[in-house]
Amino acid sequence: IHRVQPSLQTPQQLMGLSVFAERLGQTVLDGIQNGLGFVSFLGLTIVKMLWALTQPRRFRFTSFVHHLGRTGIDSLPIVAMLAFLIGVVLAYMSGEQLKNFGAESYTVDLVAASILREMGILITAIIIAGRSGSAFTAQIGTMKVNQEIDAMNTIGLDPVEFLVLPRVAALIISLPLLTFFANVMGLFGGAVIAVAVLDMSIPEFIVQLKSAVNLNDFLVGVAKAPLFGFIIALVGCYEGFRVSSSAESVGLQTTRSVVESIALVIVLDTMFVVFFSVVGI
Incomplete structure (x- = not known):
């Protein structure tokens, strides 16, 4: 068997x-x-x-100004609020930990370096990716569903020239300005905690801030903003053109646009961190 x-x-x-x-x-x-x-x-x-x-x-200057206002001025409130709260959280958490070693004065150093070099631009880029990048995808995707893109091609208008370039240029300009504003609000949030919790005066905070940071710290963060703005706008427009003929596809590609933009921003930021570390900036 x-x-x-x-x-x-x-x-x-x-x-x-x-x-x-x-x-x-x-x-x-x-x-x-x-x-x-x-x-x-x-x-x-x-x-x-x-x-x-x-x-x-x-170049469609009128469209550029319109998108500059939508992506820049209209984004100021949410950028200000989140950057301020990030500054508050960073200052409070680092201050509480440094108190144990009697080094709470270095809270200003930590908050300033974190916000100016990384957190300011990252928070701003993520907000813009979720707000403006998704809007670009939804707008272009809806135009494609309504066959407006086909109509533009039929009458000899270039969709990239008329739809993409103004949006890309607007984000390249607006994101550095928003990053500067986010840096200011983040430092203001840190100053509030330094005065209210760490018993520092405003003059002491300013003196410590001047000694803690230099021009390179500011430029490192702001220099990344134009590239991040370019990538966010490019991904938003690209996913908009990939929308099919259904309304469901608009939502799907909008979600993909936000996820891909944030992922690319983080990957590029990591590469920048390594590069600036190697060159000693």
Whole structure:
């Protein structure tokens, strides 16, 4: 009598592995295709930007001013509130810990360096990615669902020139200004805690702030803002053009736009941190 060896895997398990492998492969292929499409869109946008520099009369200045107001001025309240709260939290938490070592005066150093170099630009970029980047995707996606993009192509208007360039230029300009404003509000939040909790006076805070930071700390944060603004606007517009003919696709691509923008911002910020550390800035 020969004993039949039981199968190591049941048909249901094999089917599950097959489905998993198929989904994994499709996800990888979709990611590669999406990445190649984004690189192509990036190159096209850069070419159009260079062309706009040689043909400034073709640039839609009115649309640029409109988006500059929407992405910049309209974002000031939320940026101010969150940056102020970040400054408060950083100052309070670091101050409580440094009190144990009698070094609470160094709270100003920690808060200033954190906000000026990293937290100010990161918080601002994340807010703009969720607010303006998603709006770009929804606006362009809705136009595509309504076949307005096809109509523009039919009458000979370039969608990249008319829709993408004003939005990209607006974020390149507005994000550094918002970052500067966020830095000011974050430091103000730290000053409030320093005075209210750490028993520091305003003159003492200012003196400590001057000794703790230099121009490089300010420039490191602000210098990243134009690139982050460019990436956020580019991703928002790209995902808008990828919307299909359904309203559900608008919501899906809007979500993808926010997630991809924030992920790219964090990856680029990490690269900047390593680069500035290597060059000693």
